[in-house]
Amino acid sequence: MKKTYLATSVAALFAAPITTAIAADTLLDDVVVSSSRSEQRSFDAPGSIQSVNRAQIENGGPQINLSESLAAIPGINAANRNNYAQDLQVSIRGFGARAPFGVRGVKMFVDGLPASLADGQGQTSQFALTSADRIEVLRGPISSLYGNASGGVLQVFTRNPGAEPELVIADTFGSYGLNHKNVQYSEKRGDVGIVVDSSNFKSDGFRQYSAVEREHLNAKFVIETERGKASFIANYLDNKYAQEPGSLNAAQYRDTPYMAQSANITGKYGKSFIQELYGLVFDGKISADTSYSYRLYSGSRKLDNPGGVYFVIDRKMQGGAASISTNTNIGNTPVRLTSGFEYDYYKDYRQGYVNSGGVRGNQNRNEDNIASSYGGYVQSEWLLSDKYTGLLGVRYSSVKIEVNDFWPISSSNPDGSGSKTFNGASPVLGLTHHVNQQTNIYVQVGRGFESPTMNELLYKYKSTSPGFTNEYDYSLGAAKSLQSEVGMKWRDQNRATLDLAAFHIKTKDDILPLVSRTTGSTWLNADTEKYGLELSGLKVLPYNLAMRGAATLITAKYSESAGVAVKGGKIPGIPQSQIYLDLSWRSNGWLNKSKMTYTEAGVDYRSTGKSYANSDNTEAASAYQLFGIKVSHNIKEGAHSLSLFGRFDNIFDKKYVSSVVVNQQDRQYYEPGMPRNWILGVKYSLVIN
Numbered sequence: 001m002k003k004t005y006l007a008t009s010v011a012a013l014f015a016a017p018i019t020t021a022i023a024a025d026t027l028l029d030d031v032v033v034s035s036s037r038s039e040q041r042s043f044d045a046p047g048s049i050q051s052v053n054r055a056q057i058e059n060g061g062p063q064i065n066l067s068e069s070l071a072a073i074p075g076i077n078a079a080n081r082n083n084y085a086q087d088l089q090v091s092i093r094g095f096g097a098r099a100p101f102g103v104r105g106v107k108m109f110v111d112g113l114p115a116s117l118a119d120g121q122g123q124t125s126q127f128a129l130t131s132a133d134r135i136e137v138l139r140g141p142i143s144s145l146y147g148n149a150s151g152g153v154l155q156v157f158t159r160n161p162g163a164e165p166e167l168v169i170a171d172t173f174g175s176y177g178l179n180h181k182n183v184q185y186s187e188k189r190g191d192v193g194i195v196v197d198s199s200n201f202k203s204d205g206f207r208q209y210s211a212v213e214r215e216h217l218n219a220k221f222v223i224e225t226e227r228g229k230a231s232f233i234a235n236y237l238d239n240k241y242a243q244e245p246g247s248l249n250a251a252q253y254r255d256t257p258y259m260a261q262s263a264n265i266t267g268k269y270g271k272s273f274i275q276e277l278y279g280l281v282f283d284g285k286i287s288a289d290t291s292y293s294y295r296l297y298s299g300s301r302k303l304d305n306p307g308g309v310y311f312v313i314d315r316k317m318q319g320g321a322a323s324i325s326t327n328t329n330i331g332n333t334p335v336r337l338t339s340g341f342e343y344d345y346y347k348d349y350r351q352g353y354v355n356s357g358g359v360r361g362n363q364n365r366n367e368d369n370i371a372s373s374y375g376g377y378v379q380s381e382w383l384l385s386d387k388y389t390g391l392l393g394v395r396y397s398s399v400k401i402e403v404n405d406f407w408p409i410s411s412s413n414p415d416g417s418g419s420k421t422f423n424g425a426s427p428v429l430g431l432t433h434h435v436n437q438q439t440n441i442y443v444q445v446g447r448g449f450e451s452p453t454m455n456e457l458l459y460k461y462k463s464t465s466p467g468f469t470n471e472y473d474y475s476l477g478a479a480k481s482l483q484s485e486v487g488m489k490w491r492d493q494n495r496a497t498l499d500l501a502a503f504h505i506k507t508k509d510d511i512l513p514l515v516s517r518t519t520g521s522t523w524l525n526a527d528t529e530k531y532g533l534e535l536s537g538l539k540v541l542p543y544n545l546a547m548r549g550a551a552t553l554i555t556a557k558y559s560e561s562a563g564v565a566v567k568g569g570k571i572p573g574i575p576q577s578q579i580y581l582d583l584s585w586r587s588n589g590w591l592n593k594s595k596m597t598y599t600e601a602g603v604d605y606r607s608t609g610k611s612y613a614n615s616d617n618t619e620a621a622s623a624y625q626l627f628g629i630k631v632s633h634n635i636k637e638g639a640h641s642l643s644l645f646g647r648f649d650n651i652f653d654k655k656y657v658s659s660v661v662v663n664q665q666d667r668q669y670y671e672p673g674m675p676r677n678w679i680l681g682v683k684y685s686l687v688i689n
Helices: 002-009 054-060 141-146 250-255 262-266
Strands: 048-053 076-079 089-092 107-110 132-139 152-158 166-174 178-189 192-203 212-225 228-243 270-285 290-305 310-330 333-356 359-383 388-405 418-434 439-450 479-491 496-515 522-541 545-558 577-586 598-608 624-637 640-649 657-660 670-672 677-687
Touching (some): 054 132, 141 152, 250 670, 310 359
Antiparallel strands (some): 076 089, 166 677, 178 192, 310 333, 359 388, 388 418, 439 479, 479 496, 598 624
8 A cells, every 4th residue: 555655646856847737638637747757646746736738728718828728726816917018927825926027936937947037037928838738836835845936836838749740730810910820740750759839929909009929939859768758948939029008007097998108109118039948858767766857958038128218138048957866765664755956047138228219329227137046955755654645855045146237337327236145945844644535635834935036136215216226235135935735635536626725824024016117116025924725626517517616815914014015904916816617518528538529618707806006005906707708619530630719708898907016106006908809710730640
């Protein structure tokens, strides 16, 4: 019995991304797949680990934004600003809600390579969803074992090459000039396989001055032998342009919610960039009981960003990681032991200019921004008995953030140079009780560590206009959180699942916005507290129906007064509740193979609670509810497959705020959500025999 539990209860290995996938052929298959090639059901994993599969990604929308398909996972808020100059606003259990742009506080990976920088900031635009096999979300104390800024972990994995060559061509049209074209080819010959995915996305945007165009290439080259599996990844994104309409104040949102700020139009605010990521991930075995893995990567980002200041940034990044895992015995107790090391580095060559109507004027800034991080870790999972599995791990992280300011110093331009190193240890302790084959109960406690990002250290607050100076902010410290979680997982023979978790987080010196601006945002530290409940489940119903649901309730508040916030006040940017329900019908049922002609249809409901917009809680985005419908018809004739699909979202044309820019200087807190909209698409695939 001990050997059985050891084979099925080892998960959450340090250097290997923790994953969960529900197979596309059935609704309730429950498998965890890690990059180290160890497999385990999410039911047995010691923590909150869930995913969405390929079918859910396709049914979620035009496969452009993660927000389309993550609603079924509790604890994560992926707010779609529909603003491609700023990216999604992603937070997990409140971690990352402070970000005015990009993603902070959440660790991200693409095919095992970091999509987050050494300082903890990243971009979701790197993910190519048209070739994604699964999207995975890890929450809770165990996520802190991924190091700096891992309040949660978000991972996207490209599909593996199939046994037979396959060509896929897809085209999606929608409201407001949306068009998403995709061509994909997959082939495997012997030990070698490849997946190449190319897409083009355009939209006029539903707001004034919000058009976008981007091209994305994602390729995965796989060599698999007896020695192990090598995956070579190439990800190239050309964001040709993304107009920035700006956030709105309360009166603008009320009266003209789809307007753009006049200054943004005059200054031609927006972003164009080319972003590249290349890497190797290798997973091998030394023996039946010992495996190892390593990754090496490099990348770049060339950004042209006219705004309040016209920034031009040339980024270079690289890093690597290695780990080893072994099954052993300690004091007659079977143990899975994993240890490893990670290193990440990037350097930004940052140039600033006066923005003269979208054209570079006189130069006013010249500096290097450098961040490096390393971490070492040891994790052990103990098979204490047939009924209990223990988890014990610790990680040490160190992050150095440095600015070298080369612009001449004057009374109006102080020296912006500076350097600071942030260190933190993250121990985690957990216990899983295997009640029976249907029920597991687990408890975890751990300490997390998060350094400020580069952008949070570039400016110091001052009381006179413009409210900041371009100086390194030495006063800002790292956040250290104490997280605890208790949860239950229940499975009923592929017909129903239920996951329930309660969590509590106390953070010392949380990193929070003081004032957000188009440039010169300033930050502060304050103690905070977050606690809540998460619930998710699936149920196969009579008449070929199935229901999926998720709910999150969270209270997030200040534990001390800071800035304009008072002790006990709510932390802005965190929705107090989220609910998702999906009722779907499949013509051939949900427990049968779907590789045949069939039809699917469904309706989904999304509810998002109130979210405060500023630290003094005087303004807030109201709660809202959205309804959507979806339908697809899938035809298979021999080697040919054709899918016709459509979605109709926000069918009651609800006006709502999709995200808030916390503590925005001009009280322009609100970014409107998309009104009633639709998509229609077609996907053709040919298996080449």
